[in-house]
Amino acid sequence: MFELVPAYLAAGLPSMTAAFAGTGASSLAHLSLLDLAVIAIYFVMVIWIGFYLKGQANTSEEFFMAGREMTAWIAGLSFVSANLGSLELMGWAGSSYQYGILAAHWYWVGAIPAMLFLGMVMMPFYYVCKTHSVPGYLKLRYGQGSSTVAAVSFAFMTVLMSGVNMFAMAEVMKIVLGWNLNFSIIVSSLAVAAYVALGGLRSAIFNEVLQFVLIWGGALLVPILGLIETGGWSGFKARLAQNIATGATPAGDYTHMWRSMGHFADNPMGIHWTGIVFGLGFAISFGYWTTDFLVVQRVLAANSLRSARLAPVIGSFFKMAVPFIVILPGLLGLVVLQNADGSLMHLVGENVVAAHPGAGLHSYNEVLPLMMVRYLGPGLLGLGITALIAGFMSGMAGNVSAFTAIFTYDIYQPHIVKHARDEHYVLVGRIVTIVGVVISIGAAYLVMNAAGIMDYVQALFSFFISPLLGVVLLGMFWKRATKQGGFWGLLMGTLTSIGLWAWVKADPSALRFVAISPDAKDMAENMYRALWSVTTSVGVNVIVSLFTKPRPIAELAGVVYGATPLPTEEPVPWYKNEWFWTAIAVVIFFALNIYFW
Amino acid sequence: MHSSAIPIWFFIGVLLTVYGALILGYGIYELSTGTMAVQNFHASVWWGALMLLVGLFYLIRFRPSRAS
Numbered sequence: 001m002f003e004l005v006p007a008y009l010a011a012g013l014p015s016m017t018a019a020f021a022g023t024g025a026s027s028l029a030h031l032s033l034l035d036l037a038v039i040a041i042y043f044v045m046v047i048w049i050g051f052y053l054k055g056q057a058n059t060s061e062e063f064f065m066a067g068r069e070m071t072a073w074i075a076g077l078s079f080v081s082a083n084l085g086s087l088e089l090m091g092w093a094g095s096s097y098q099y100g101i102l103a104a105h106w107y108w109v110g111a112i113p114a115m116l117f118l119g120m121v122m123m124p125f126y127y128v129c130k131t132h133s134v135p136g137y138l139k140l141r142y143g144q145g146s147s148t149v150a151a152v153s154f155a156f157m158t159v160l161m162s163g164v165n166m167f168a169m170a171e172v173m174k175i176v177l178g179w180n181l182n183f184s185i186i187v188s189s190l191a192v193a194a195y196v197a198l199g200g201l202r203s204a205i206f207n208e209v210l211q212f213v214l215i216w217g218g219a220l221l222v223p224i225l226g227l228i229e230t231g232g233w234s235g236f237k238a239r240l241a242q243n244i245a246t247g248a249t250p251a252g253d254y255t256h257m258w259r260s261m262g263h264f265a266d267n268p269m270g271i272h273w274t275g276i277v278f279g280l281g282f283a284i285s286f287g288y289w290t291t292d293f294l295v296v297q298r299v300l301a302a303n304s305l306r307s308a309r310l311a312p313v314i315g316s317f318f319k320m321a322v323p324f325i326v327i328l329p330g331l332l333g334l335v336v337l338q339n340a341d342g343s344l345m346h347l348v349g350e351n352v353v354a355a356h357p358g359a360g361l362h363s364y365n366e367v368l369p370l371m372m373v374r375y376l377g378p379g380l381l382g383l384g385i386t387a388l389i390a391g392f393m394s395g396m397a398g399n400v401s402a403f404t405a406i407f408t409y410d411i412y413q414p415h416i417v418k419h420a421r422d423e424h425y426v427l428v429g430r431i432v433t434i435v436g437v438v439i440s441i442g443a444a445y446l447v448m449n450a451a452g453i454m455d456y457v458q459a460l461f462s463f464f465i466s467p468l469l470g471v472v473l474l475g476m477f478w479k480r481a482t483k484q485g486g487f488w489g490l491l492m493g494t495l496t497s498i499g500l501w502a503w504v505k506a507d508p509s510a511l512r513f514v515a516i517s518p519d520a521k522d523m524a525e526n527m528y529r530a531l532w533s534v535t536t537s538v539g540v541n542v543i544v545s546l547f548t549k550p551r552p553i554a555e556l557a558g559v560v561y562g563a564t565p566l567p568t569e570e571p572v573p574w575y576k577n578e579w580f581w582t583a584i585a586v587v588i589f590f591a592l593n594i595y596f597w
Numbered sequence: 598m599h600s601s602a603i604p605i606w607f608f609i610g611v612l613l614t615v616y617g618a619l620i621l622g623y624g625i626y627e628l629s630t631g632t633m634a635v636q637n638f639h640a641s642v643w644w645g646a647l648m649l650l651v652g653l654f655y656l657i658r659f660r661p662s663r664a665s
Binding site for chain 1: 602603605608609611612613615616619620623624627638640641644645648
């Protein structure tokens, strides 16, 4: 659900659509007939997949959980693809142009440990208890109350986020290609409604895998051609150093990740390594990757416990590679982007672009489309644009399919129609899919008329995720945690997050207290706010649990560590073992961080 | 997976094959007319060919009759 600008990415990242909306520039690219054909073929393909999969979405298990038949590869690619949104790609490419390789923290320490933890430690509990959702797990562990609260907030936010995504796509297509907003919204919503209503989660997952291939096929060429032009990584660094020496590029350490993290004032992001490691690397990242149903749903659809554990591990390898198509193009843009007269192009902040309409300026966020236009000829440009469209559409589809499952399983079934035939719930699911898309369209137009809402939508997500992490972790690994402890932990953690956000909103200087430094900048706020939120959630949960009556151990079987006999899996060769690949992922993770230290 | 199901890899094979053929075809046309931009490094040709080869591999490897 954080596809647009995930909560764990949102810190300090400007509202992308507001940024694009403010540019007022003419379209960046002009498509040829071949490009249009490439885009049209993609739409034909997704509708074909939807119609084909309709015959495999007849039961509720098939429609909502893809029949729990996904292989580790499909679940893994879908898992990582659900988070690989187009605005995220463009936003972080822009951030890397502005801040350098620091932006890669959000892809490595901000994702990999959490993904591996989900696969190796948490997934057995999610999978063994056969829950269909994260609110479903809360129901098993803490009761209906906390489950319903989580389900309602998640359903509301998910469908809202789908609308925001829809608007974002329309806005970006308008700026990049000059397309009409209404045209983009109508075409994308019709396509998403068709293939999700027809094929359910399976269709959404298939399209996410398709999107994943398109993104790599469409975007990978940009860094490859950029590196060829600059003479490789060392050639790029030499040109960058020359630009900095001549004053053509602002001074800064663009190619190291940790050296400038010793103090808030030492890096342009205004963050500290404690915020990166504990705030981003734990509170935000673990909250998102292990409790956000949008991504967890993909893994729950796996065909076995081993596949469910392997899926996040497979995803982690590709996640580690994403900076190659996101961060690297942003960095290369520093030295290869040129104006029409051959001089070095300087991208600027959105406020500067907005203040100088008609001056031909481009914002940081436009670096990826600009790099595509520079390197991709007819056909290839269409492929790159198709990759962006696919990213937006699968983001919408992911949100809508998660909304459908949560509404039907965690709101409709327990509270409205408890005992109906299976076909009834499938029909409800199809109808809710259409309703979800209609609400999304309404949300898209709402955002269109009040772009500032987007900032609040993104903040809303961050309010719930970190406290939920505290509740789920304690529930999963501490038998003593009680129903009351979970409820009050979730509530107080959420209120802490909202309170800190409101405090900084009302008085920006309060950031010095939230992030414990007068030199902290906006990006540090989300990290420390999440850290305080999860700390409060865990602390309150522990205290309240110690003063209330725990559930008997027998009732906790299947949902709590120590009370759950884990199934013994068939032995497999070492190269198919999930622990082996986890170890490889850990080694690569540390190697990357050390190489770019 | 359903026993008669077409795997996602087949759909990916179809898409990559069609895209690869189109892009390679255009790249060859550009080569023959000498209109290719300098910074492209003839990418339409080799990237299109690569997509076509990968697409054909998936198309054949996961064709429905074999998958079922």
